[in-house]
Amino acid sequence: MASMSVKHAIAAAKKLRSLQERFNPGGSDIYPALMGDEAITALIPSGNPLSVHILMFTRALREQGTDEQYEKFGRRADNNEIIGTFAQTELGHGTYLRGLEARADYDRGTEEFVLNTPKLSSYKWWPGGLGQTCNYCIFVAQLYIDNEAKGMAMFVVQIRDEETHMPLPGVHVGEIGKKMGLNGVNNGFLGLKDYRVPRLNMLMRHQQVLPDGRFVKSPVSQVSYFPMVFVRCMVARQNSNYLAQAATIATRYSVIRRQSPIEEGQPEPKILEHLTQQMKVIPEIVTAVVYRLAAANLQNMYNETAEAVYRKDFSRLPELHALACILKVATSYDSTYGIERLRQACGGHGYLTAGNLGNIFAMAAPACTYEGENSVLYLQVGKILMKNWSQVLAGRELMPSMAYISECSKMTSFPQWTGSWECLLKAIQYACVGSIRLAFQSYNARVQSAQSQTAAVNYSGLELTKAAELHGRSYVAGNFYQQIVNSPNKHQRSPQFQKVLENMLELHLIQIFFRHLGDILRFIRITEDEISALQRRLEEVLKELRPDAVAITDAFDFNDKILSSALGCYDGNVYERLFEAALKHPLNRKSVPDFFEAHLKPFMKENADNAKKSKL
């Protein structure tokens, strides 16, 4: 599987390189080159052993290294002459970066760093491609000068000989073992013992160690976290993609499969005619669209911030960090939940490997963990919301994506309930701000009672997480509303297309309203009739969107090879493809399986003999 994945990945790398040259001549930002080409990763069902090379290794060299270091290492990496990974996580630490144990001691006598993973728990563990594919890595370690800790730093480390691929002296490297998915990625482990690299192998765009050992601190230490921010942005796009794939499969299957008459005596309908099936499938189609649009917005913001950081303007980093966290969490949680819901909507056949929904789930699910475990990132955002609420109390302006918090904070009560889109969106935002205010009261009381900030964050963690989740909902729903209602290109859309988009907006807002009804009722009075009216509208908009479900998923434009699903094939010949896949199973090569003579027959015979004996 590993070699097949590498073969596919190299083919994809070549395609990617040509896309880069076409879309972005001379540049190296893969994002424009990937427009519509995320499918590259989908073509490698067991995961891409080179994706960390592309997404993190090359970018870290470009964004964290000096121009000279880019010339020495980055250009070769961009050209895939060397293949690297991003080795940060350790067997003993992943989240708490300040607890990483790998160390780099500066030797001013030789102007080298001595790299060590001092204990088993210090071994790098998880980096994609590290096990067998990569010959280089970005090695993240705690920097020590004269045994004084200076914080995290990144080092370009060659781990295998470029000709023989043999691990170099002082390097202990290998594969960490089977996972629940992505088994073509060869996530690996890496131990280093007194491994020396030249001073200029430390990436020094933002912080430097001078030949005599003097340390020049980074103006903004968090800029060393920037490689993770990029992948969080990509995760938002990629996981919306996985959800769109699963929604396409389940929608197509739901208009092929017939089951259970709705009216007595009537023929069995397509299962998508059942209202409960519509409620399982159609909201996931809309969620995929909603997150695709939000991820595109975030990517634009990433590109702008990356350019600013290149100019040493770090002002937009905090907002990008907050949004990258919130979208990476919301998209990975909702896509994982949605893909499983879509699998269940396909009955037993959804559980067949030939349906590919299990593999799509296994590809999407780890995004809840890598690039920052989701609950930890929610706490990050909760902390940022606390800081911003202090700004609100001080009457200061907030970052654009949090402007609604200031507006809602000035409302003494929620206006008369109308049930309009604006009302629904405002209700979600108002509930979010109410949650922030309550979280702040708890958090601040703890800080005032002399708890440390980290302890106050921990003990207020449930309220911080809730506030962060509602902030994510507010941002995503607000972005979708703007794109549908206020987009500058709205007049270019046909009325029919605009109506479909507005139906999708209606469904998204009502669905989020019902998902957070408890949070909303805590701060807004809504009558039972007003809630029942929304229930009717939910049923109505599902019915309205039903005729468009196939067209919307066809517009995702996944070909059969990418979906790789007997349930979601474009021609709809589901049963023929399921049967074709079944007949290919190795167990069907012989009429009598080998285990019959070896195990089953003796077992049955022994039971029969025992039965006879017991009768005598």
Ligand SMILES: CCCCCCCC/C=C/CCCCCCCCCCCCC/C=C/C(=O)SCCNC(=O)CCNC(=O)[C@H](O)C(C)(C)COP(=O)(O)OP(=O)(O)OC[C@H]1O[C@@H](n2cnc3c(N)ncnc32)[C@H](O)[C@@H]1OP(=O)(O)O
């Ligand atoms: C060649 C092949 C080609 C093939 C084809 C192409 C393939 C590629 C392309 C594919 C197609 C499309 C794309 C698809 C792919 C997309 C997804 C697939 C990716 C798969 C690969 C996954 C690889 C996974 C890699 C990893 O997991 S790397 C390791 C990740 N680890 C983490 O994220 C660690 C999490 N922990 C932390 O981030 C931190 O410890 C923390 C929890 C944030 C705590 O930080 P800390 O400094 O300790 O303390 P704080 O007080 O919380 O923060 C201090 C301060 O800093 C601010 N802060 C924190 N983080 C950031 C940040 N990132 N940016 C900016 N600011 C930050 C924080 O707010 C605080 O600020 P204040 O002081 O102001 O409060």
Ligand SMILES: Cc1cc2nc3c(=O)[nH]c(=O)nc-3n(C[C@H](O)[C@H](O)[C@H](O)COP(=O)(O)OP(=O)(O)OC[C@H]3O[C@@H](n4cnc5c(N)ncnc54)[C@H](O)[C@@H]3O)c2cc1C
């Ligand atoms: C498929 C995959 C690919 C990966 N690729 C890479 C890679 O290429 N490079 C790389 O460096 N890493 C990679 N990783 C590692 C990944 O970044 C870590 O798994 C992730 O950062 C979480 O760290 P951990 O696994 O050590 O969990 P821990 O940090 O031990 O956290 C375990 C659990 O403890 C809880 N927890 C931890 N901290 C807190 C907190 N502050 N507050 C509340 N609860 C907390 C959370 O519930 C968390 O799930 C990959 C992981 C996976 C699954």
